[in-house]
Amino acid sequence: MARERERAEERLEECERVCRESGVKVTPQRMEIFRELLRSEEHPDAEAVHRAVRERLPTISLDTVYRTLWLLSDLGLIRTMGHARERTRFDANLDRHHHFVCVRCGLTRDFHSDALDGLSLPREVRAFGRVEETHVEVRGVCGSCAAEK
Amino acid sequence: MARERERAEERLEECERVCRESGVKVTPQRMEIFRELLRSEEHPDAEAVHRAVRERLPTISLDTVYRTLWLLSDLGLIRTMGHARERTRFDANLDRHHHFVCVRCGLTRDFHSDALDGLSLPREVRAFGRVEETHVEVRGVCGSCAAEK
């Protein structure tokens, strides 16, 4: 799809621009890592990125991949999925509920909503597989973190 | 709130019953850990549970807490938050989107939905803090995992 390729080009240029503007060097490693994320539909972890990028840059190290991924994330060029950098957390509440998570301190609160519970998923999703559970994740800044600064 | 205490009692009894039915012994450690999760609103991690439970059972070890949490989870008495046991995954897609995640193999696919994007959060959520981002997480079993067995 030409459209996709074009979009990827734009994103790569954006990446270079943002790096330069932030005083961060544009290196082959960084560009390849970003390119790999653009290419992948898999939401890969650091090791998967490393495996893929190594085909083009055989000497790249896993720690460079980690450093670069967090750098790109800090620059707002990519995102992490789920509750990155958090330990596993447990919950005795089995009722259907949704989560508000503070991105600064990790505070998490449950909330309920009949409206959200009733939402229907696009047909597209059915094609991926059998749905077992659906919930809404809200990320934001909690009251006490907002008060701090 | 008497209602809450009553509910907690029910859950504790349920916990004992499920353990016995599954041939799993009811020990003070297990009951205290479950009690602590019922009590907490924090979705604590293993270490937080350990700290709290230690006040009542000073010799309990962290590894017992881990083992018990996964046991309770296997018995369906508690749940984990987020993408437990998964490594951090990265995503170059900055457009607003939602996730379908296969609970067996971790396969993740993005999907889009104007209906979901337009949903409004209950007022309750505003009280927790400033909302920055909202998305839907769908868990299920993907086509190829469903085919396997």
Added chain:
DNA sequence: TTAGGTGCAAATTCTTTGCACCCTG
């Protein structure tokens, strides 16, 4: 030229496991 980047190896952090003793059923 030079400040920042990379690769290597070692350190950390979180979580799991092997083993000998203990306690529930």
Added chain:
DNA sequence: CAGGGTGCAAAGAATTTGCACCTAA
């Protein structure tokens, strides 16, 4: 009293960091 459960210590897995050399600007 038998087999699973616990605590301890040690192992593992994922991620991060210190350092000396390298390279983009």
